[in-house]
Amino acid sequence: EIVLTQSPGTLSLSPGERATLSCRASQSVSSSYFAWYQQKPGQAPRLLIYAASSRATAIPDRFSGSGSGTDFTLTISRLEPEDFAVYYCQQYGSSPQTFGQGTKLEIK
Amino acid sequence: QITLKESGPTLVKPTQTLTLTCTFSGFSLSTSGVGVGWIRQPPGKALEWLTLIYWNDDKRYSPSLKSRLTITKDTSKNQVVLTMTNMDPVDTATYYCAHRYSGNYYDYWGQGTLVTVSS
Numbered sequence: 001e002i003v004l005t006q007s008p009g010t011l012s013l014s015p016g017e018r019a020t021l022s023c024r025a026s027q028s029v030s031s032s033y034f035a036w037y038q039q040k041p042g043q044a045p046r047l048l049i050y051a052a053s054s055r056a057t058a059i060p061d062r063f064s065g066s067g068s069g070t071d072f073t074l075t076i077s078r079l080e081p082e083d084f085a086v087y088y089c090q091q092y093g094s095s096p097q098t099f100g101q102g103t104k105l106e107i108k
Numbered sequence: 109q110i111t112l113k114e115s116g117p118t119l120v121k122p123t124q125t126l127t128l129t130c131t132f133s134g135f136s137l138s139t140s141g142v143g144v145g146w147i148r149q150p151p152g153k154a155l156e157w158l159t160l161i162y163w164n165d166d167k168r169y170s171p172s173l174k175s176r177l178t179i180t181k182d183t184s185k186n187q188v189v190l191t192m193t194n195m196d197p198v199d200t201a202t203y204y205c206a207h208r209y210s211g212n213y214y215d216y217w218g219q220g221t222l223v224t225v226s227s
Contacts, residue, residue, distance in 0.1 A: 001171065035213040037155075044204055044217035045147075045155065056215060088155055092212035096170050099147075099155040 002027050002091050004100035012108040019076040021103045023089035028069045033093030036065055036074045039102075040085045048087075049074060081107075110134035112144070112205050112218035119224050120195050126223060130188040130205030134216075137163055137183050143208040144188040146179065148201040149220075156201075160212065161188060197225045 003026040013019055023034075032052035037045035047056040049065035052072060062077040076083055084107050089100040116128035128146075135142055145160040159179045160168045169177050178191040188205060202222045206214035 033211060033213075035211075037214075044206075044220055045214075046217075047213060047215045050211060050213045050215075090155075090157075090213060095168060097157050097160075097212050099157060101154045 001096055002029065002094050002098050004089050004091060004098055006087075006089055006100040006103045008103060009101075010104045010106060012106050013079055014108045015079050015081055017079050019074075019079055019083070019105060021074040021076075021087050021105070023067075023072045023074075023100050025070045025072070025091055027094070029072075029091045030093035032068050033091060034065070034067070034072050035090045035092065036063075037088045037090065038083075038085050039088065045088060076105075079105075110207055110216040112207060112216060114203060114205050114218045114221040116203075116221060116223070118222060119226065121227050122196055122225060124195050126190075126192045126195050126199070128190045128192075128203055128205075128221065128223070130190070130218060132186050132188070132205075132207065132218075135207060135209075137161075137181050137186070137188070139163055141210050143212070144181070145206050145208055145212075145214060146188075146190045146203060147206060147214070148199075148203045150198075150201040153201075158192075158203075159190065160208065195225045199223070200225045 034052040036049040039045045053065045112132040143162040146158040161179045202220040204220045207216040
């Protein structure tokens with residue numbers, strides 16, 4: 001089973017700043033089968049990025065994904081107030097699919 | 109418009125069997141490439157993938173829970189049913205069902221249902 005480790009656990013930033021969230025896999029993720037989700041309190045997760053770098057429908061272009069192999073990154077270019085949430089990475093290239101433990105993005 | 113909604117008991121006793129139903133609309137589970145998965149989230153903790161059923165009735169299970177899980181589909185009713193046996197307090201979580209298409213990522217999610225395991 002591929003273990004995903006997200007860092008940092010908590011990221012404190014201000015609106016307008018750039019956010020960089022990392023996810024490292026314990027083994028190489030095949031064919032960049034990698035996704036990112038955003039979750040706000042009391043809500044279901046929302047798909048942001050799939051195939052490592054493809055934005056899901058209606059996701060603003062300030063969200064971007066990159067990476068391959070074992071290292072993946074979610075970047076939010078300019079934080080908006082609504083972006084403060086918990087973010088999860090997921091690999092689906094190897095069975096079983098797995099999620100990371102989450103990064104909480106909080107307002108500084 | 110794709111929607112999914114989970115239903116089932118909010119409270120179960122230890123050792124009981126949990127049965128949750130995911131009722132969906134806006135897609136068909138007989139369409140090639142489509143699947144419905146279950147993911148859970150204990151309070152304040154991370155997401156955990158449980159199981160996935162595909163349009164062709166192929167099924168995948170989390171290895172750590174495989175002996176306790178069963179997933180089935182009723183295409184005519186647009187429903188997917190999750191059964192988890194021998195429930196324990198550590199299984200207390202919000203259970204989500206979600207839609208997948210072409211890749212095992214989830215683009216539409218239900219609102220989730222909180223299941224508490226307690227005597």
